[in-house]
Amino acid sequence: xxxxxxxxxLVQSATLGGRPRGDIGVFxxxxxxxxxxxxxxxxxxxxxxxxxxxQLDRYGEIDIVAGRWRSALRxxxxxxxxxxxxxxxxxxxVGRAHPGPRVPFGIEDDxxxxxxxxxxxxxxxxxxxxxxxxxxTVYFGHMGVYRCPRCGTARxxxxxxxxxxxxxxxxxxxxxxxxxxxxxxxxxxxxxVYNIHNVLAAAACTLQRGIPLDAxxxxxxxxxxxxxxxxxxRVAGREAILLLAxxxxxxxxxxxxxxxxxxxxxxxxxxxxxxxxxxDISWLWDVDFEMLAGRVRRVIVSGLRAEDxxxxxxxxxxxxxxxxxxxxxxxxxxxxxxxANGSPLYVLPTYTAMLQLRAVLQRRGVVRxxxxx
Amino acid sequence: MDLRLCHLYPDLLNLYGDRGxxxxxxxxxxxxxxxxxxxxxxxxxxVRAGDHDLYFIGGGEDRQQRLAAExxxxxxxxxxxxxxxxxAVVLAVCGGYQLLGHYYRPSDGEDLVGVGLLDLTTEHPGPxxxxxxxxxxxxxxxxxxxxLVGFENxxxxxxxxxxxxxxxxxxxxxxxxxxxxxxxxxxxTVYGTYLHGPLLPKNPRLAxxxxxxxxxxxxxxxxxxxxxxxMETRAHDAxxxxxxxx
Numbered sequence: 044x045x046x047x048x049x050x051x052x053l054v055q056s057a058t059l060g061g062r063p064r065g066d067i068g069v070f071x072x073x074x075x076x077x078x079x080x081x082x083x084x085x086x087x088x089x090x091x092x093x094x095x096x097x098q099l100d101r102y103g104e105i106d107i108v109a110g111r112w113r114s115a116l117r118x119x120x121x122x123x124x125x126x127x128x129x130x131x132x133x134x135x136x137v138g139r140a141h142p143g144p145r146v147p148f149g150i151e152d153d154x155x156x157x158x159x160x161x162x163x164x165x166x167x168x169x170x171x172x173x174x175x176x177x178x179x180t181v182y183f184g185h186m187g188v189y190r191c192p193r194c195g196t197a198r199x200x201x202x203x204x205x206x207x208x209x210x211x212x213x214x215x216x217x218x219x220x221x222x223x224x225x226x227x228x229x230x231x232x233x234x235x236v237y238n239i240h241n242v243l244a245a246a247a248c249t250l251q252r253g254i255p256l257d258a259x260x261x262x263x264x265x266x267x268x269x270x271x272x273x274x275x276x277r278v279a280g281r282e283a284i285l286l287l288a289x290x291x292x293x294x295x296x297x298x299x300x301x302x303x304x305x306x307x308x309x310x311x312x313x314x315x316x317x318x319x320x321x322x323d324i325s326w327l328w329d330v331d332f333e334m335l336a337g338r339v340r341r342v343i344v345s346g347l348r349a350e351d352x353x354x355x356x357x358x359x360x361x362x363x364x365x366x367x368x369x370x371x372x373x374x375x376x377x378x379x380x381x382x383a384n385g386s387p388l389y390v391l392p393t394y395t396a397m398l399q400l401r402a403v404l405q406r407r408g409v410v411r412x413x414x415x416x
Numbered sequence: 417m418d419l420r421l422c423h424l425y426p427d428l429l430n431l432y433g434d435r436g437x438x439x440x441x442x443x444x445x446x447x448x449x450x451x452x453x454x455x456x457x458x459x460x461x462x463v464r465a466g467d468h469d470l471y472f473i474g475g476g477e478d479r480q481q482r483l484a485a486e487x488x489x490x491x492x493x494x495x496x497x498x499x500x501x502x503x504a505v506v507l508a509v510c511g512g513y514q515l516l517g518h519y520y521r522p523s524d525g526e527d528l529v530g531v532g533l534l535d536l537t538t539e540h541p542g543p544x545x546x547x548x549x550x551x552x553x554x555x556x557x558x559x560x561x562x563x564l565v566g567f568e569n570x571x572x573x574x575x576x577x578x579x580x581x582x583x584x585x586x587x588x589x590x591x592x593x594x595x596x597x598x599x600x601x602x603x604x605t606v607y608g609t610y611l612h613g614p615l616l617p618k619n620p621r622l623a624x625x626x627x628x629x630x631x632x633x634x635x636x637x638x639x640x641x642x643x644x645x646x647m648e649t650r651a652h653d654a655x656x657x658x659x660x661x662x
Contacts, residue, residue: 168479168480173483174483175427175428316658322549322550322567323432323549323567323569323612325432325433325436325613326432328433328434328435328436328439328614328617329433347658350647350653350655351655353647353650354617354618354647354648354650355617358439358443358617363647
C-alpha cells in the first residue's frame with residue numbers, strides 16, 4: 044500500500060512525458076512501512092520526527108516499530124543523511140546508530156519545561172538497560188533532555204536547535220533557529236511545542252541539503268496551518284479552531300494551547316476508534332483532562348466513543364452539568380458554536396472524526412476538501 | 417474508614433491508561449466519604465504485608481516486564497503472598513496479569529518466572545502468530561453474570577490450572593488464549609485479566625466489588641452506598657455495541 048502511495052505521488056507530479064516535476068521529492072512514510080519505502084526510494088535524507096503510541100494496537104508495541112526502523116537504517120546508503128529528533132529518546136536511539144551523516148535537532152530552552160513527566164510519556168526507557176530515563180527537562184510526552192542513570196546514555200546535543208522560545212498559544216510561537224548554517228529569529232503560525240519540533244525537522248532537513256537560511260526562514264514564516272492542525276474556520280460570523288488530537292502527549296499540548304486563551308473555553312471533543320484513530324481508546328486516560336476542571340464553560344462530546352469521553356471527563360473532575368453528548372457531528376458543532384456565543388469554539392477531534400467534520404463543513408460550503416489544500 | 421492503595425511499578429508497567437483504574441477506585445471510595453491513600457512501589461522498593469488493602473499492577477512492554485518480573489519475585493513476592501493470604505486484594509492487568517502466574521515463556525529467550533499468586537502459565541506462540549487485539553466483552557460469574565467490557569492486546573496465550581477460576585467467559589473477543597473462551601483468572605482475593613480500556617471505569621460493578629473486598633480486611637463487611645452510574649452504564653453499553661456482541 045505504502046509503495047503504491049509513493050509511486051502514485053510520483054506519477055501525479057510527473058509531466059506527460061513521464062519526468063517528475065521539480066528537483067526534490069518529499070515522501071511521508073507510515074511508521075511501519077519505512078523499511079520498504081526507503082529501500083525503493085534510496086533517499087538523500089531520512090527524517091525521523093517522533094514515535095508515539097497512537098499506532099500501538101496496530102503493531103503491538105512501540106519497540107516493534109522501533110525495531111523496524113533500526114533494520115531500515117541498517118540498509119541505508121552510507122551517504123544518506125539521517126535527520127532525527129534528539130529530544131525523543133526512542134528516535135535518537137535509532138538515529139544515532141547510523142554510520143553516515145547525522146543531524147540531530149531539538150529544543151534548547153528550559154523555559155519550555157513542563158517540570159515533571161506527564162502520564163502520556165511513552166518511550167522513556169533506556170534501550171540498553173530497560174530502566175526509565177531521568178529527565179532534566181520535559182517538553183511534552185517523553186520529549187525532553189534525558190539521561191540513563193545506569194549506563195549514562197544521554198540526549199545528544201542538537202545540531203539544529205530552537206532557543207529563546209516564545210509561545211503565543213493558538214497564535215503559534217517564535218524562537219531563535221540555531222544551526223551551523225546560520226542563525227535567525229523565526230515565527231511560526233503553528234501552535235504548540237510539537238510544532239516547534241516539526242519546524243526544526245524541516246529546517247534541519249533543508250539546511251543540510253544546502254538550501255540557504257533566508258529561504259528556509261521565509262518558508263517557515265509563510266507556512267499556514269492546514270488540515271485540522273490549528274485550522275481556523277468561520278461559520279456565520281462564529282469562529283472555530285480545529286486542533287487534531289491523536290495521542291496523549293499531543294492531546295495535552297492541544298489542551299494547554301486552548302487554555303492559554305482568556306476566560307473559560309468551550310470545546311467540542313470528538314473521539315472515534317476506527318483503524319486510523321487507533322481502535323484502543325484507553326489512551327484517553329493518559330491525557331491530563333484534569334486541567335480542564337473548572338476552566339471550561341461547556342464541553343460537547345461526540346464521535347463513536349462519545350460515552351467514553353464523557354466518562355473520562357467526569358473522572359477528571361469536569362462538572363457533569365457542563366457536559367453535553369451529541370452523537371451527530373454536525374449537531375455537536377452547532378451546539379458548540381451556539382454555546383461559545385461569539386468566543387471561539389475549540390474543536391478537538393481524532394483523525395477520522397476530523398475528516399467527518401470537515402466533510403460536514405464542506406457540504407455547508409465552509410471549508411474546501413482537504414485534497415484542494 | 418479509609419482505603420490504602422498500592423500502585424506497583426507505576427513507571428514501568430503503565431501502558432494502557434492503567435492509572436484510570438486507580439482513579440476509579442479512589443474516586444468511587446471518596447464519593448462515599450471513604451478516605452483514600454495511594455502509594456507507589458517501584459523497582460527495589462520493599463512492600464510490607466498489612467500496609468495496603470489493594471495492590472495494582474498494570475501492563476508493560478517485554479523489556480520492562482522482564483525487569484518487573486525479577487523484582488516482583490525476589491523483592492516483593494513473599495510480602496504479596498502474605499498480604500493476599502490475609503485478604504488484601506491484588507488486581508493485575510495484561511502484562512502484570514501474566515507475571516502473577518508461574519511463568520511467561522517468550523517466543524525466544526529465557527522464561528520469566530512469575531510470582532505464583534495465580535495458578536496459570538503463559539506462552540508466546542512465536543513471532544508469526546497473530547497478536548490477540550480488539551474489543552472484548554466477557555460475562556463474569558463472580559459478578560452474578562454481569563458483563564465486563566474492555567480492550568485486549570497480547571501476544572501471550574494464558575492457560576489456567578485447577579486452582580484458578582476464570583474471571584469470565586468470552587462473549588466477544590479472544591480472552592486468555594483465543595481458544596477455550598476463558599478470560600482472566602481469580603483465586604481468593606487475587607484478580608488478573610487482559611481487559612484494559614482501562615478496566616474499571618466502564619465496569620463500576622467490578623470496581624465496587626474490589627473496593628468492598630479491600631475494605632473488609634480492616635473494616636469488616638461494608639455496604640457501599642449506591643452512586644449515580646448513569647454515565648458509566650452508558651459507556652459500558654456503548655462498548656458492548658461497539659464490540660459487535662450485541
